[in-house]
Amino acid sequence: MFKKLASASESLKSLLERCGPVNRGETVHLSAARGRVLSEDVTSPANLPGFNRAAMDGYAVRAANTRGATPLAPIYLKVAEEAGEGRCVPVRTGMPAPPGSDAVLMLEDALLRGQEVEATAEVHPYRNLARVGEDVALGETIFREGHRLRPPDIALLASLGLTNVQVRERPKVAIIPTGGELVPLFSDQRLLPGQAREANGIMCEMYAEIWGGSPRKTPIFEDDAGIIKEAIAENLDADLILISGGTSIGEEDYAPSILAEMGELLVHGVRITPGKPTALGIIDGKPVICLPGYPVAALSALYIFARPLITMMAHRTDLPRIVTAKLEGKIVSRPGYLTFARVSLKDGVATPIMTSGAGILSSVARAEGYVLVPEEVEGREKGEMVEVNLIE
Amino acid sequence: MFKKLASASESLKSLLERCGPVNRGETVHLSAARGRVLSEDVTSPANLPGFNRAAMDGYAVRAANTRGATPLAPIYLKVAEEAGEGRCVPVRTGMPAPPGSDAVLMLEDALLRGQEVEATAEVHPYRNLARVGEDVALGETIFREGHRLRPPDIALLASLGLTNVQVRERPKVAIIPTGGELVPLFSDQRLLPGQAREANGIMCEMYAEIWGGSPRKTPIFEDDAGIIKEAIAENLDADLILISGGTSIGEEDYAPSILAEMGELLVHGVRITPGKPTALGIIDGKPVICLPGYPVAALSALYIFARPLITMMAHRTDLPRIVTAKLEGKIVSRPGYLTFARVSLKDGVATPIMTSGAGILSSVARAEGYVLVPEEVEGREKGEMVEVNLIE
Numbered sequence: 010m011f012k013k014l015a016s017a018s019e020s021l022k023s024l025l026e027r028c029g030p031v032n033r034g035e036t037v038h039l040s041a042a043r044g045r046v047l048s049e050d051v052t053s054p055a056n057l058p059g060f061n062r063a064a065m066d067g068y069a070v071r072a073a074n075t076r077g078a079t080p081l082a083p084i085y086l087k088v089a090e091e092a093g094e095g096r097c098v099p100v101r102t103g104m105p106a107p108p109g110s111d112a113v114l115m116l117e118d119a120l121l122r123g124q125e126v127e128a129t130a131e132v133h134p135y136r137n138l139a140r141v142g143e144d145v146a147l148g149e150t151i152f153r154e155g156h157r158l159r160p161p162d163i164a165l166l167a168s169l170g171l172t173n174v175q176v177r178e179r180p181k182v183a184i185i186p187t188g189g190e191l192v193p194l195f196s197d198q199r200l201l202p203g204q205a206r207e208a209n210g211i212m213c214e215m216y217a218e219i220w221g222g223s224p225r226k227t228p229i230f231e232d233d234a235g236i237i238k239e240a241i242a243e244n245l246d247a248d249l250i251l252i253s254g255g256t257s258i259g260e261e262d263y264a265p266s267i268l269a270e271m272g273e274l275l276v277h278g279v280r281i282t283p284g285k286p287t288a289l290g291i292i293d294g295k296p297v298i299c300l301p302g303y304p305v306a307a308l309s310a311l312y313i314f315a316r317p318l319i320t321m322m323a324h325r326t327d328l329p330r331i332v333t334a335k336l337e338g339k340i341v342s343r344p345g346y347l348t349f350a351r352v353s354l355k356d357g358v359a360t361p362i363m364t365s366g367a368g369i370l371s372s373v374a375r376a377e378g379y380v381l382v383p384e385e386v387e388g389r390e391k392g393e394m395v396e397v398n399l400i401e
Numbered sequence: 402m403f404k405k406l407a408s409a410s411e412s413l414k415s416l417l418e419r420c421g422p423v424n425r426g427e428t429v430h431l432s433a434a435r436g437r438v439l440s441e442d443v444t445s446p447a448n449l450p451g452f453n454r455a456a457m458d459g460y461a462v463r464a465a466n467t468r469g470a471t472p473l474a475p476i477y478l479k480v481a482e483e484a485g486e487g488r489c490v491p492v493r494t495g496m497p498a499p500p501g502s503d504a505v506l507m508l509e510d511a512l513l514r515g516q517e518v519e520a521t522a523e524v525h526p527y528r529n530l531a532r533v534g535e536d537v538a539l540g541e542t543i544f545r546e547g548h549r550l551r552p553p554d555i556a557l558l559a560s561l562g563l564t565n566v567q568v569r570e571r572p573k574v575a576i577i578p579t580g581g582e583l584v585p586l587f588s589d590q591r592l593l594p595g596q597a598r599e600a601n602g603i604m605c606e607m608y609a610e611i612w613g614g615s616p617r618k619t620p621i622f623e624d625d626a627g628i629i630k631e632a633i634a635e636n637l638d639a640d641l642i643l644i645s646g647g648t649s650i651g652e653e654d655y656a657p658s659i660l661a662e663m664g665e666l667l668v669h670g671v672r673i674t675p676g677k678p679t680a681l682g683i684i685d686g687k688p689v690i691c692l693p694g695y696p697v698a699a700l701s702a703l704y705i706f707a708r709p710l711i712t713m714m715a716h717r718t719d720l721p722r723i724v725t726a727k728l729e730g731k732i733v734s735r736p737g738y739l740t741f742a743r744v745s746l747k748d749g750v751a752t753p754i755m756t757s758g759a760g761i762l763s764s765v766a767r768a769e770g771y772v773l774v775p776e777e778v779e780g781r782e783k784g785e786m787v788e789v790n791l792i793e
Binding site for chain 1: 452586603608762793
């Protein structure tokens with residue numbers, strides 16, 4: 010069984026080679042666009058400001074009419090409805106520049122005496138006055154395709170009068186849990202001996218979302234080749250299919266052979282631990298990852314295969330998650346296998362979490378991250394500096 | 402005006418000193434609990450596994466009955482319904498251990514001949530067999546108060562049969578936009594001269610959410626002291642109030658004086674640029690931040706004051722966002738002011754974005770982050786290594 014185990018990096022490469030980023034666009038309302046990536050350039054539908062605008066509290070003037078003003082030789086301007094020779098208009102920041110004005114005299118350079126202003130400084134044209142389109146001009150490209158929208162970006166687009174934007178669709182991730190012994194989560198059903206609650210599906214859903222995908226989960230299917238085939242066929246509109254369970258070598262473990270029947274089985278059995286029974290394939294051009302049923306093995310395969318695939322498909326290059334830490338204890342790895350070693354992390358020190366197997370999700374409860382020990386390395390020594398991948 | 406400008410760090414300190422983290426608990430469904438922080442320890446309501454379970458495909462045996470088995474001196478066991486002297490039961494991974502069994506003989510140490518198994522190795526008790534409660538024992542503490550729930554944590558809790566968890570409430574952030582010249586976003590209303598769309602509110606909402614708060618936004622209120630007071634009074638059930646606009650010195654800028662009237666004005670006018678008109682206060686024990694209306698000034702004040710406050714209240718210590726980069730150009734700062742200098746970032750190189758003011762949110766469109774230049778420093782030189790705070 011698993012006679013020809015494949016290496017993790019070659020397996021991942023063979024999968025990524027066959028897949029590409031999702032570039033389909035969709036329209037979303039700006040209020041729901043945070044974190045989404047533009048699928049086309051955005052040009053401004055308006056000038057910002059849309060009118061000449063006072064950029065200071067003070068008096069709007071025609072700059073030429075202040076020429077030569079100094080504290081010793083002030084120029085006197087009457088408060089009026091429009092600016093011009095001998096006239097000025099009081100303005101506050103943000104107000105439209107009154108007719109005739111092309112600059113604003115700051116309050117500290119102006120002394121109001123009754124209905125007359127004593128100007129003690131000259132201003133140049135457009136001083137303290139924002140011109141139409143100065144911030145953003147009508148038709149100007151504000152964001153390029155591929156830009157990821159943050160709150161101030163959304164505020165800018167919305168303040169220009171936009172309501173919707175075109176963004177890249179999130180890759181659709183279909184999640185198919187399999188296993189006759191499984192009971193749905195959150196049901197009142199008591200477990201009989203041999204039964205377990207199906208919890209890998211919700212973990213896959215949440216990670217697909219974190220990594221930029223749009224997940225959907227089917228009901229649990231029995232370990233029956235016909236039923237599972239049908240479930241796959243019905244989900245081939247997705248960009249990626251994750252099948253949970255049914256990957257070990259055994260009479261009821263149909264998933265990998267189904268891949269071979271329905272499309273192409275790229276890999277079954279990978280030199281990663283935990284996660285060895287993982288299978289990868291392509292059906293109708295869509296990548297399919299068969300995850301082991303054991304939860305830590307599923308987590309390991311998710312991080313090693315699904316994460317690079319989903320983030321690539323979703324154009325997510327922005328997820329920072331590696332920190333360097335000093336190992337507080339020895340990591341024992343399985344030579345020849347890429348080892349997914351859980352560690353806790355505190356103040357730059359990583360402590361390996363001793364655990365016996367892939368069934369124990371409680372070992373992950375205490376882990377802040379994992380260290381990947383390469384196939385050719387036999388463990389890591391206490392005191393070594395290691396790269397810890399944070400568990401999101 | 403702003404005669405006694407306060408320093409940014411002292412202002413922030415005076416605000417943080419008066420506030421504390423939000424520790425109220427609330428019940429949430431596990432499917433909505435990702436990223437939430439536990440408000441109490443969680444103990445297991447069940448054993449996991451709930452029954453002795455085969456951890457390998459093979460034959461369940463009583464370990465004592467395999468003693469001495471070797472390839473040269475095999476022991477023969479009949480396939481039966483229960484394990485014992487001379488008897489074994491075929492099992493697959495995950496199945497309940499059959500009656501009488503306390504270990505599993507791996508397939509590779511067992512040769513099936515008709516109805517008899519030739520055992521070629523001995524096994525110790527509990528070899529390849531997971532005992533009841535081995536992963537998690539009934540009553541065991543799985544997570545401590547303060548733990549932030551990730552997908553595998555939720556999968557673990559759900560697989561133990563839990564449906565809800567007690568988590569810390571997110572701090573409620575009330576956002577009150579003010580300004581008679583403002584028009585709501587996403588309305589069909591065309592702007593008249595002097596009008597602008599109110600976009601700071603949505604920016605505040607989105608940041609409050611990113612930083613761990615639970616935002617709610619009121620309608621836009623006119624610059625009228627009575628109306629704004631009423632709006633504040635109605636929102637004192639929140640943990641924090643953000644008032645947008647109305648902070649400059651001018652006849653219609655009521656916000657800071659309202660703070661003084663209704664409670665305590667801690668600070669009005671801070672040595673940060675942009676963002677100088679920011680005001681901070683406490684009303685009925687609740688922190689109130691009055692943000693300048695200019696969007697970049699608002700962004701600067703949000704990052705300098707609201708972010709530390711909200712993340713503290715929300716117990717969010719997990720937001721990594723500082724990278725070190727080499728400056729590609731000079732940053733000109735305003736001596737005596739903490740300067741919020743926008744930079745673009747590529748391949749470890751930060752390029753200052755030249756911009757003239759706080760009104761231009763398009764300068765943020767091109768910025769991946771900001772460098773804070775301290776009050777006592779006059780800019781930063783090209784070639785210096787700087788800490789860049791990523792704009793989330």
